[in-house]
Every structure is written in structure tokens, then in C-alpha cells.
Amino acid sequence: MGIIWTIIIGFVAGVVAKFIVPGENEPKGFVLTTILGIAGAFVASYLGQALGWYSANQGAGLIGAIVGAVIVLFVWGAVSRRA
Numbered sequence: 450m451g452i453i454w455t456i457i458i459g460f461v462a463g464v465v466a467k468f469i470v471p472g473e474n475e476p477k478g479f480v481l482t483t484i485l486g487i488a489g490a491f492v493a494s495y496l497g498q499a500l501g502w503y504s505a506n507q508g509a510g511l512i513g514a515i516v517g518a519v520i521v522l523f524v525w526g527a528v529s530r531r532a
Contacts, residue, residue: 459486466518489518
């Protein structure tokens with residue numbers, strides 16, 4: 450059941466992040482939006498643990514996943530503009 454919740458939260462975080470950071474180079478489709486949200490959760494968990502906000506066993510929640518997905522979209526846009 451945990452993987453189902455990861456997919457659902459990842460999708461919601463990806464959709465919200467795409468609304469916050471609109472652009473023409475954003476990933477399109479259910480799968481890429483879900484991957485964006487899941488990657489955002491990993492980024493937020495890593496940064497939160499590095500800054501001491503989360504312990505080693507904790508992960509980012511929905512808000513953290515959205516913030517991480519926004520960071521991923523900013524990096525994605527910066528890299529795609531340079532190429």
C-alpha cells in the first residue's frame with residue numbers, strides 16, 4: 450500500500466508544482482508528472498536531512514514534495530535553456 454500512496458502523493462505534488470512553475474519545457478503526462486513529484490520528495494528529503502530538519506528515517510511530506518518538485522522544475526528549466 451505504501452507504493453500506491455507514494456504514487457498518489459507524487460502525482461499531486463507534481464501537478465501543484467507545474468501550476469506554480471508553468472513553462473513550455475515542463476514534463477507532460479501522468480507518468481512524468483508523477484516522477485516529478487516523487488523526485489521532488491527525494492530532493493526535499495535529502496535537503497531536509499542535510500539541514501537537520503528531518504531525521505534519517507523521516508521523509509518529506511506533501512508540502513516538502515511540492516517544494517522539492519518546484520526546485521526540480523527550476524533546475525530542469527535552467528538546464529534546458531542552456532542546451
